[in-house]
Amino acid sequence: MSATTMLIAVLLGMSATEVPPREWPDVLQKDLDAADAAMRGSHPGTVDPRNPGFGAQLDEALALARSRTDRVTSYQGYWWAMKGYAASFNDGHVSLNALSGAPVLPAQWPGFLTGFDGDAQVVMTVEGGPGHPPLGARLLSCDGIDAETLAARRVGDFSGRWNLQASRVQAGGEVLLEQGNPFVPALRKCIFRIYARDKTYLLQWKPLGPEARKERLDDTRRSFRPANGWHVLRGGGYWITTSSFNADPAAGNFQQLTRLLQQLTPAADALQNAPLVVLDVRGNTGGASHWSIELAQLIWGRRAVEALRDESWVEWRTSDANIAQLRGFLQKLTQAPDTSPDLIRMLETVTDGMSRASARGDLLWREPSEVPAAPVRPEEGGDLRRPGRVVIVADASCGSACLDALDLWKRLGAVQVGVETSADSLYMDVRPEALPSGLARISVPMKVFRGRTRGSNAPHTPDIRYEGDMRDTTALEAWIRGQ
CATH class of the missing domain: 3.90.226.10 (2-enoyl-CoA Hydratase; Chain A, domain 1)
Known part of the structure; x- marks a missing residue:
């Protein structure tokens, strides 16, 4: 990026690592092509005689991601399209990770988050003040979509392996986060069951910074990493x-x-x-x-x-x-x-x-x-x-x-x-495969x-x-x- 371009980016409040909106579809296409080439060239599945369907899985993953290109007008759109690509393999060893210098993914929350307790989604972290369901309230639906389907569409389709209880525990706290994903609709109101009674809450969205986001999501997982x-x-x-x-x-x-x-x-x-x-x-x-x-x-x-x-x-x-x-x-x-x-x-x-x-x-x-x-x-x-x-x-x-x-x-x-x-x-x-944009890398099993x-x-x-x-x-x- 030239000094002039960088100055313009600063004046516009845009990170120097960002690409103008009109270029994001091209950024996505090039990174998808590179990820697909790395998978075809190095993943054992492509030459595995015991998995003859892996080639078709590669084709389907690429086709799904490419079908989303027209709706990619920002870093957020790029990120979620790439996340959906990686998630479609349903393999925790095929993952997408942001590289240093990539824009921070913005997040909003309604003042509370749910997490999985068995098959139920219950409020596990909430800020003080009125207008929020209490801890332990069970999520029933949002905007007419039942809680199970809601979680699968908003999170499971972009994290993969949603059939695993551990995947739902680890990622389920993101169901009520708005993170700029253009492929899922924004939520307006949700119904919770509280002491055998159902109550509707209008969602009032507010920013959630990176550190606070991590702390709140940790609350929904109820796990942490102790020191060795x-x-x-x-x-x-x-x-x-x-x-x-x-x-x-x-x-x-x-x-x-x-x-x-x-x-x-x-x-x-x-x-x-x-x-x-x-x-x-x-x-x-x-x-x-x-x-x-x-x-x-x-x-x-x-x-x-x-x-x-x-x-x-x-x-x-x-x-x-x-x-x-x-x-x-x-x-x-x-x-x-x-x-x-x-x-x-x-x-x-x-x-x-x-x-x-x-x-x-x-x-x-x-x-x-x-x-x-x-x-x-x-x-x-x-x-x-x-x-x-x-x-x-x-x-x-x-x-x-x-x-x-x-x-x-x-x-x-x-x-x-x-x-x-x-x-x-x-x-x-x-092995990590850095993508041409410099924004992310994809992991490729060997x-x-x-x-x-x-x-x-x-x-x-x-x-x-x-x-x-x-x-x-x-x-x-x-x-x-x-x-």
């Missing part, structure tokens, strides 16, 4: 919090997890004999699975982990972009202190194998399994069961590598408490899981449901000790 760490429980045992499995050595979470494992390693015997170990993964949306494997080896013992027979494997899409992404990540890991040698060795194996497969013209490369040829027999390893309880605390945020952690820990005997988790498809390990016991987009359901506020760690800890 651990402490000794009163009465014996350990509470271990891993709210992220980030594998990026430049990230603070990576360094925290590295320190956590270093601190717990000398206590391996105590962990394996503790009467109670709590594995807290609240807020954990994934990362890399090696963290959960190393924790399992500390808590149950290496032999118990190795005794599990795993018939699953993965295949990687051998595109140049995918190989370059993994090579760059491997370089970062090798330059970082305290990086797990197992993680480096795994990435070296994958990048070398994909490169050789690509040179042969193979579109998919099967990663060799590291599973032992046969499981350890009990008579060889002794009693591999640990004497105490292991409890997993998980919320609706749990996805990707967090789900892999639950797959492993529950097979080892852990009990899950909390609420239903999120879910993932069989396409995973994403591998496909084969033989996984947990099905595609299947969540983990708790063995014991927790009905309290998942943010209240003190109450949660007391409840677990009393189980």
Whole structure:
């Protein structure tokens, strides 16, 4: 942008990153074309013989987004068209994220927001003053549209996987937000049920700033991300919090997890004999699975982990972009202190194998399994069961590598408490693809899981449901000790 153009933008109150309204349809078309090219060129689904319908899914997603071009006259229109494109894949690993410098999405609210409590949508956060339904009031309809349909149209169509309880919990608070989406009508009045009586409320819209928006939406989700760490429980045992499995050595979470494992390693015997170990993964949306494997080896013992027979494997899409992404990540890991040698060795194996497969013209490369040829027999390893309880605390945020952690820990005997988790498809390990506008990036899965016991987009359901506020760690800890 030239100095003159930037000055005009400032005078008009327009962000320097914005594009004049008449250019937004072109911005959308170019970003859609780039996203579609990245998906076709690097997503394993396009060459997956077990998913012959994926090509048609790509065509339908692109056609839907293009059909909205005529109504795109602003950044908001661009954003929601792109969000709808990503959501149509119903895959949490295909997501759209704003880049630094993109305009802030404006938001308005009527002074209260609803969230999902089971299948019901109830008021979960409200500002003081008259004219608002009380906390706990159940939303019945708005402008003649029933609450279930309203949520699916206003939020589900632009977030995806709306059949999952976790998706509704995580995104349901946006039903009564106005965020400039031109593809859904503005709401005027809603009907709530309060103590067996129905009452209509006219919606009085007012601005909601970014920080306040985050706080109010957190209230509707009733979850949060605690800090990584651990402490000794009163009465014996350990509470271990891993709210992220980030594998990026430049990230603070990576360094925290590295320190956590270093601190717990000398206590391996105590962990394996503790009467109670709590594995807290609240807020954990994934990362890399090696963290959960190393924790399992500390808590149950290496032999118990190795005794599990795993018939699953993965295949990687051998595109140049995918190989370059993994090579760059491997370089970062090798330059970082305290990086797990197992993680480096795994990435070296994958990048070398994909490169050789690509040179042969193979579109998919099967990663060799590291599973032992046969499981350890009990008579060889002794009693591999640990004497105490292991409890997993998980919320609706749990996805990707967090789900892999639950797959492993529950097979080892852990009990899950909390609420239903999120879910993932069989396409995973994403790379970011920055779009030409510089406003957003789309994530593109690079591998496909084969033989996984947990099905595609299947969540983990708790063995014991927790009905309290998942943010209240003190109450949660007391409840677990009393189980």
